[in-house]
Amino acid sequence: xxxxxxxxKRDFSQTKEPADSADSNKGALKFVVQRHEASKLHYxxxxxMEGVLKSWAVPKGPSLNPNDKRLAxxxxxxxxSYRTFEGDIPAGNYGAGHVAIWDEGDYQVVDMNDRxxxxxxxxxxxxxxxxxxxxxxxxxxxxxxxxxxxxxQENAWLLVKxxxxxxxxxxxxxxxxxxxxxxxxxxTSAKEQNKPKVAAKxxxxxxxxxxxxxxxxxxxxIKEKAVATKEKKxxxxxxxxxxxxxxxxxxxxxxSLDKLYWSDEHITKGDLIxxxxxxxxxxxxxxxxxxxxxLRHPNGAGAPGxxxxxxxxxxxxxxxxxDIHSESTNQEVNYIVCQHKATLAYMNNLGCIQLNPWNSRxxxxxxxxxxxxxxxxxxxxxxxxxxxxxxxxxxxxxIGADCYAKTSGATGMHLYFPLQAKYPFAEVKExxxxxxxxxxxxxxxxxxxxxxxxxxxxxxxxxxxxxxIGQTIAAPYCVRPKPGAxxxxxxxxTEVKKGLHPAQFTIKNMPERLKQKGDLFKGVLGQGIGxxxxxxxxxKSK
Numbered sequence: 001x002x003x004x005x006x007x008x009k010r011d012f013s014q015t016k017e018p019a020d021s022a023d024s025n026k027g028a029l030k031f032v033v034q035r036h037e038a039s040k041l042h043y044x045x046x047x048x049m050e051g052v053l054k055s056w057a058v059p060k061g062p063s064l065n066p067n068d069k070r071l072a073x074x075x076x077x078x079x080x081s082y083r084t085f086e087g088d089i090p091a092g093n094y095g096a097g098h099v100a101i102w103d104e105g106d107y108q109v110v111d112m113n114d115r116x117x118x119x120x121x122x123x124x125x126x127x128x129x130x131x132x133x134x135x136x137x138x139x140x141x142x143x144x145x146x147x148x149x150x151x152x153q154e155n156a157w158l159l160v161k162x163x164x165x166x167x168x169x170x171x172x173x174x175x176x177x178x179x180x181x182x183x184x185x186x187x188t189s190a191k192e193q194n195k196p197k198v199a200a201k202x203x204x205x206x207x208x209x210x211x212x213x214x215x216x217x218x219x220x221x222i223k224e225k226a227v228a229t230k231e232k233k234x235x236x237x238x239x240x241x242x243x244x245x246x247x248x249x250x251x252x253x254x255x256s257l258d259k260l261y262w263s264d265e266h267i268t269k270g271d272l273i274x275x276x277x278x279x280x281x282x283x284x285x286x287x288x289x290x291x292x293x294x295l296r297h298p299n300g301a302g303a304p305g306x307x308x309x310x311x312x313x314x315x316x317x318x319x320x321x322x323d324i325h326s327e328s329t330n331q332e333v334n335y336i337v338c339q340h341k342a343t344l345a346y347m348n349n350l351g352c353i354q355l356n357p358w359n360s361r362x363x364x365x366x367x368x369x370x371x372x373x374x375x376x377x378x379x380x381x382x383x384x385x386x387x388x389x390x391x392x393x394x395x396x397x398x399i400g401a402d403c404y405a406k407t408s409g410a411t412g413m414h415l416y417f418p419l420q421a422k423y424p425f426a427e428v429k430e431x432x433x434x435x436x437x438x439x440x441x442x443x444x445x446x447x448x449x450x451x452x453x454x455x456x457x458x459x460x461x462x463x464x465x466x467x468x469i470g471q472t473i474a475a476p477y478c479v480r481p482k483p484g485a486x487x488x489x490x491x492x493x494t495e496v497k498k499g500l501h502p503a504q505f506t507i508k509n510m511p512e513r514l515k516q517k518g519d520l521f522k523g524v525l526g527q528g529i530g531x532x533x534x535x536x537x538x539x540k541s542k
Contacts, residue, residue, distance in 0.1 A: 002052075002077060003020045003052060003076075003077055003078075003079060005076040005077070006020070006076045006077060006078055006079065007019070007020055009076070009094040009095075010093070010094055011093060014090055014092075014093055015089050015090060015093050016085075016087055016088075016089075017082065017085055017089065018079050018081040018082055018085060019079070020079055025048065025080060027106075028106040028107075028108065028115065029047070029048045029049075029106060029107050029108060029115060029118065029119070030048045030080075030083055030104070030105070030106060030107070031045075031046060031047050031048065031104065031105060031106070031107045031135060031137065032046050032053070032082075032083040032084075032101060032103070032104040033045050033046070033061075033062060033101070033102045033103040033104070033137075033139075033140065034046070034085070034086075034099050034100065034101055034102060035061075035099070035100045035101075035102040035174075035178060036057075036095065036097060036098075036099050037097040037098040037099075038089075038095050038096060038097040039096075039097070040059070042057050042058060042059045042061075043057075043058045043059075043060075043061040043062060043102060043174060044056070044057055044058070044075075044099075045057075045058050045062060045072060045159060046078060046082070046083065047107065047122070047133070048080060048083070048107075049119055049122055049123060049126075050119065050123065051080055052077040052078065052079060052080060053077065053078040053079070053080060053082055053083060054074075054077060054126070055074070055075050055076065055077065055078050056072035056073060056074050056075065056146070056157060056159065057072070057073045057075055058070050058071070058072045058073075058159055059071055059073075060174070061102075061173070061174025061175065062103075062140055062144075062159055062161075062174055063159075063161055063172040063174070064140070064142075064161050064166060064167055064168045064172050064304075064306070065161060065167065065168055065169065065170065065171065065172045066160065066161045066162060066163045066167050068160070068161065068172060069158045069159075069160050070158065070159045070160070071156065071157075071158065071159075072146060072156075072157040072158060072159040073155055073156060073157070074155040074156075074157055075155070083104065084101075085099060086099055086100050086101055087099060100178075102139070102174065102177075102178065103137040103138055103139040103140050104137060104138070105135060105136045105137035105138065105140075106136045107133050107134060107135045107136060108133065108134050108136075109121050109122060109132070109133055109134075110132045110133065110134055110143055129147065129148030130145065130146070130147050130148065131145065131146050132144070132145045132162070133145075139177055141166040142161070142162065142164040142165065142166030142167065143161075143162035143164050144159065144160065144161055144162060145159075145160045145162060146158070146159055146160075147160065165307055165309055166306070166307075167307075168304050168305060168306050168307070169305075170303075170304040170305055171304065172304055176303075176304065240255075240256060240258075241256065241257040241258040241270070242254065242255050242256075242257070243257060245345065247277070247340075247341050247342040247345055248340060248341055248342055250318055250340075250342035252342050252345045252346055252349070253349075254270075254273060254345065254349050255349060256269055257269055257270030257273070258270065259299075259300065260300060261297070261300040261301055261353065261485075262300065262301050262302070262483070262484075262485045263300070263302065264483065265484065265485055265508075267485050267507060267508075269300075269348075269349075269351075271507070272348055272353060272479060272485075272507070273345055273348045273349065275479065275507045275510075275511070276344050276345070276348055276479075277341060277344070277345060278511050279477055279510065279511060279514060280341045280344055282477065282514060282519045283344075283355075283475070283476070283477050283478070284338070284340070284341070284344070285522075285525055286357065286475050286476055286477075286521075286524075286525070287338040287344070287355065287357050287475060288337075288338065288339055288361075289337060289339070289361035289362050289363060290337065290338070290357035290358045290359075290360070290361055290362070291322060291324060291335035291336075291337060291357070291358045291362065292335060292336045292337065292338055292347065292355065292356060292357055292358075293307060293308075293309050293335075293356040293358075293472045294307065294308040294309070294311070294336065294347065294350065294352050294356070295307055295352060295353070295354050295356055295481075296308055296350055296351040296352055297351045297352075297353050297354075297481050298350065298351035299351070300481075301353060301481035301482065301483075301485070305351070305353075305481060309333050309335060310331075310333045310334050310335075311334050311335070311336055312334055313334070315336065315346075316346070318342065319336060319342075319343050319346060320336075320337045320339050320343070321334050321335060321336055321337060322334070322335050322337055322362050323335075324365070337362065338355075338357070353479050353480070353481045354409075354474055354478055354479065354480055354481055355474070355475040355478040356472035356473070356474065356475070357472060357475050358469075358470065358471075358472060359372065359466070359467070359471060359472070359473070360421065360425075360469065361421065363421075364421045365469060366424050366425060366469060367419075367421040367422065367423060367424055367425070368419060368421065368423075368425060368428055368467065369418070369419055369420065369421050369524070369525065369528075370416045370417060370418055370419055370524050371416070371417040371419060371428045371431055371432050371467055372414060372415065372416055372417075372432070372466045372467060372473055373392060373414075373415045373432055373435065373436060373462060373463065373464055373466075374408070374412060374413075374414055374415075374461075374463035374466055374473060375388055375389060375392075375408075375412045375413040375414070375415065375460055375461075375462065375463075376411075376412045376460065376461040376463050377411050377412055377460045377461075378453060378456050378457045378458055378459055378460065378461070379457055379458055380446075380458060380459070380460055382411070382500065382501050382502070383498050383499075384446060384460060385411075385412060385413050385460060386413075386496055386497065386498060386500060387443075387446065388439065388443060388446060388447055388460050388462075389405055389413050389415060389496055390496060391439055391442060391443060392415050392435065392439055393405070393415075393493060393496075395435060395438055395439065396417070396435070398537070398541075399533075399534045399537035399538055399541070400529070400530070400533065400534060400537065401417055401529045401534045402417065402418055402523060402529055403415055403416070403417055404416045404417075404418070404490065404520075404521055404523055404524050405490070405491045405493065405496055406476050406488055406489055406490040406491055406521060407486075407487075407488055407489045407491065407500075407502040407505060408474060408480075408488055408502065409474060409478070409479070409480035409482065409486045409487055409488035409489070409502055409505070410480055410482055410486070410502060411502065412460075414473060414474070414488070416521070416524045417431075417432075417529055418523060418524050418525065418526055418527065418528045418529060419528040419529065419531065420526075420527065420528030421528075422528055422531070423531045425467060425468055425469055427531060427535070428467045428531070429464065429465075429467040429468060430535065431467075431531055431534060431535055431538070432464035432466075432467045433464045434535065434538040434539065435464070435538060436449060436462035436464045437449065438538060438541065439462055440462060445459075446459060446460060447459055447460050447461075447462050448460065448461050448462070449461075449462055451463075451465070474488045475488065476488055476489075476490050476521045476524075477489070477490070477510065477514075477521075479507050484503055484506055485506050485507040485508070486502055486503060486505060486506055486507075487505045487506055487507060487510045489502070489504075489505035489510065489513070490519070490520040490521035491520060492517070492520055
């Protein structure tokens with residue numbers, strides 16, 4: 001396209017925008033996103049290619065949610081030096097308004113580190129109407145795609161985030177991440193900035209398989225029981241309340257304890273930390289020795305969250321971590337392992353409302369401690385979820401498999417089968433799949449084995465795919481970042497009946513429920529089922 005159109009549209013005696021220049025870059029390819037308050041607010045998305053910045057105007061701004069397909073109108077090429085431009089374009093000039101850098105960094109073609117070959121592939125993709133690339137920015141990270149739309153004007157494209165470790169499930173508004181704005185939620189919307197640059201995963205699965213334990217790091221478990229606290233002087237902002245809390249002999253620095261995590265319920269970050277400390281003795285057996293995929297909501301349950309697996313070297317020495325090789329990125333990922341109450345408080349302080357431990361422990365990553373079937377409803381009632389759960393229990397009883405139920409804390413139900421780390425994931429997944437197929441055969445209208453929600457609007461998805469290494473599911477008794485501060489609540493089967501609903505179990509009433517009923521889920525960590533016999537029974541009953 002060249003810079004002829006760019007130069008023709010501008011009077012450089014009036015605007016401070018850079019003129020065509022010989023500025024060049026021999027290092028990694030660069031990208032920049034500029035927030036442009038022109039006649040209509042939009043974001044300019046620019047990728048370096050052939051010494052210029054290929055540019056798109058994105059009205060709604062980029063998103064980290066893969067469900068968002070953001071319109072991106074391709075505009076004229078801009079000079080490479082435009083990547084650092086900030087300031088005001090005077091009234092009466094093309095694009096008049098304020099320009100500010102929203103994000104910037106390096107980028108590369110997916111699975112390709114060679115710049116020359118990468119540029120060739122990008123340019124060919126532009127001609128063909130589709131390019132894929134990995135951004136290494138401060139706000140935008142991971143794999144994205146630009147896809148030219150068919151049937152519309154030639155310059156209409158879609159900017160789409162691909163599912164990977166940096167994608168977020170919540171609604172994403174770029175305006176929430178404008179520095180200095182009252183709406184600002186967090187400067188880093190995805191991974192921490194010390195994360196190594198890696199190519200994004202090709203898989204569309206939200207959790208990639210991780211394989212092979214390399215080494216554990218950090219200290220062991222702290223067994224002291226004494227707890228003491230000491231307050232730091234809070235600042236003027238009430239959400240700046242800090243505390244150095246001694247937990248089992250370890251001092252943990254806690255911040256923003258007065259920040260409202262659930263504004264309607266008046267539940268603070270401090271309340272969340274206290275809840276987890278109060279139930280830690282029951283909760284920790286489901287966390288100890290398991291890598292944690294951190295789901296962080298540093299600005300509360302109502303704000304966007306983000307996943308963080310790799311904590312790098314930025315954790316205190318007293319926290320145990322473990323390096324696990326990721327086949328999808330060919331990188332070592334440093335996971336937190338929650339071994340005691342102090343680590344639990346540290347994770348909560350990072351904004352971990354929900355806890356996501358692996359199904360297997362570091363001593364036997366290939367062999368899970370339980371099998372899981374996740375009942376994930378479409379537009380179904382919870383009574384229908386209960387109907388499906390009771391059928392699963394009926395079939396499980398018939399084949400001699402113990403089954404334990406808990407609410408998801410959202411709209412579904414999680415059904416667990418204890419395994420005691422005796423069987424590899426392949427056999428466990430086969431068991432869950434066969435069981436799900438048998439349930440579907442008996443309730444074909446109500447259930448589905450189809451993963452995509454649009455294909456099962458009024459059906460309950462029998463999700464057996466959680467039974468793979470590296471997959472996670474919300475831990476028992478953990479809080480969910482949902483309205484009401486609901487908790488994933490283990491159930492007695494006598495409670496699984498019409499009228500039950502996840503909203504009945506919250507951060508406020510779960511401690512008392514535990515006092516009355518104890519740990520209803522402890523059998524999950526006990527004697528495992530005889531998987532070979534159960535598999536044989538399922539196959540015979542087809």
